[in-house]
Amino acid sequence: MKKELFKEVPFGKGIAKITVTAFVEAVDLDGQLTGNSKVITTSNVEIVSGDGKLLERRASFANILTYDEGSCTLYEKFNLDTTKEYTRVGDRVLTIGGEAGRAINNAIEEMKAELLKSFGKKTDAEKQKEEAIAEAKEVVQQAQKEGIESLMTKQEIKAWRHRFNLLYNEGGEGYIPSRVSREEYEKSLAILKESGEYHE
Incomplete structure (x- = not known):
């Protein structure tokens, strides 16, 4: 059995379309079914521009960037303001501010929790x-x-x-x-x- 939830959140001048899917998988031990099952969840984030162009379609979450040792190369590559926070989805799509990233990741967690609950399972939290x-x-x-x-x-x-x-x-x-x-x-x-x- 498979279940899906869908949500849209603003992403700059465009929209982030988020889909979370959950399905039940039998647990096996060395190829032998144990009689137990687990719920597998996956998330997909698509970014669509204001004019309807698909900018990203295979991301599973959003990265919130602040300028530090790990992100300095990216900031330099895209000539970003080192005093500002950005949200990155996939390899190329960026928008200023971390609000979009937090909204995307929160929506994913909320939908995962709702799907797990619908299967009678508890979240990690x-x-x-x-x-x-x-x-x-x-x-x-x-x-x-x-x-x-x-x-x-x-x-x-x-x-x-x-x-x-x-x-x-x-x-x-x-x-x-x-x-x-x-x-x-x-x-x-x-x-x-x-x-x-x-x-x-």
Whole structure:
């Protein structure tokens, strides 16, 4: 099964026509089907000028250019203003400003997320968020076991680890218990509060 979404965004005096396609592919392991499937997404960006001329048809995303070591040759080749940002699609099509590039790439990500959702799959961003929440819960639980009031800062833990190693490992390599720093706890707490997962 294949699904497609389409969107147009302004690109200078022209238009960027964006198509995102998604289809389900069976997962195989060394040629043997596993019974699982994955969703493959592809994107295509066409740039059409104001007078209807097709300028680019095979790009998959937009590059946002700022003048630096990596882009200086391109800026010199096209005699671009080094103080300005540009959007590049494909090899030759440029427009001034990064807004068009951000609009193209945002549209691609939004359409990919919508298509993945329609297949019952999660985006990479959703997976990363879930992982961050799970890790934050572990940190908060460990901090509660250690005692919130007695949490040390990163610097204090570094000194404590050094003393522990000298005392119990004679300065060599050996087991040193892990400790949650106050900074880790506060960061994890903020993640849980922001996600609505924090319960006192």
